[in-house]
Amino acid sequence: MTRAKSIVFLTLCLIQFSIVFSQSTEIQGKVTASSDIDRIHIINKTANKFTITNDDGEFFIIASVNDTILVSAIQYKPLEILVTPQIIQSKFISVDLSDKITELDEVVVGKILTGDLMSDIENSDAKADLNFYDLGIPGYTGKQKTQSERRLHAATTGSGLVPLTPLLNWISGRTKKLKAQIARENADGAMDEVKSHMSEMLFNIDNLEASKRVEFFYFVSDDPNFLPLSRTNNDFKMLEFLQQKLQAFKSQVEEN
Structure with a gap:
């Protein structure tokens, strides 16, 4: 092979190699x-x-x-x-993929009391009281209201031709305050779920020091678009949203 042919061959190999790497x-x-x-x-x-x-x-x-x-x-x-x-x-x-195995520090045989009421009830032999469902009596089986939701319901309902309780609560601002509290609780619940489900994936792509992650997720939950997006259960859009918020959060931290 002549020198000219060698150069041409080497050039073609480099071009092909470059194409493979860049495409x-x-x-x-x-x-x-x-x-x-x-x-x-x-x-x-x-x-x-x-x-x-x-x-x-x-x-x-x-x-x-x-x-x-x-x-x-x-x-x-x-x-x-x-x-x-x-x-x-x-x-x-x-x-x-290999299974992620969680190792236990110790194994306890038998029932123990932890001091947590609900946990201790579940671990004991105590039997739950009969309810309307057990007895075949019609009743409410939907999602139980939170304390804030019950307070809002009480603040916005009343009897009479002109219910005074809802009117007074609206004038005093109590109704608005309760609605804001419920919105905050809903956002916090959604934030905890997203943090549990998406943290590992998000910070593997773009790392953030552990000490700032809690502050970051509160920063995310303050965005009015967060709660509606969390209800769509769309991992693609949520990851894109979190990445955008992470860049904004880092910029804000650098400015401060």
Whole structure:
């Protein structure tokens, strides 16, 4: 092979190598695990892409060479995969997840009392009182109201041609205050659920020091768009929302 041909061949190899490294490709993946393999989070941390597995543990995600893909689920150990040229060429990833085992410090045999009333009742042999449902008597079986909701109901109901209680509570501002309190409690409940469900995934993509995470989630829950979004149960949109809020929170912390 002449020198000119060698140079041309080397140039073509470099071009092909460069194309492989720079191109984004849709990769198919298959997750295997001991039990549930649906709705497992698949995150391209480098390209900031996100998807979930279907009922068969299959997924598709866009990736390039050297991207880092995180596979995460509550019941399994998180697994990071570096995308190699071989993966790009084959357009396939096989993922085998290991169970996340929680070790107990000690095992206690028998019933113990903890000081927590509800826990101790459940651990004891005490029997619950009969209720209307046990006796076949019609009654309310819906969601029980919180203390704040019961107070709001009492503040906004009354009898007579012109109910005075709701009117007085509206004038005094008590009704408005109770509604605001209920909204805050709902936001706090949604915040706790999102924090439990999304923290690991979010901070694996964009880390935040542990001491600031509680403050961050309160920052998130103060956004009027948070509560409606939390009710949609859409992991895609919630993750995007949390990432946007995280950038805003970091900017605010840096300014202070």
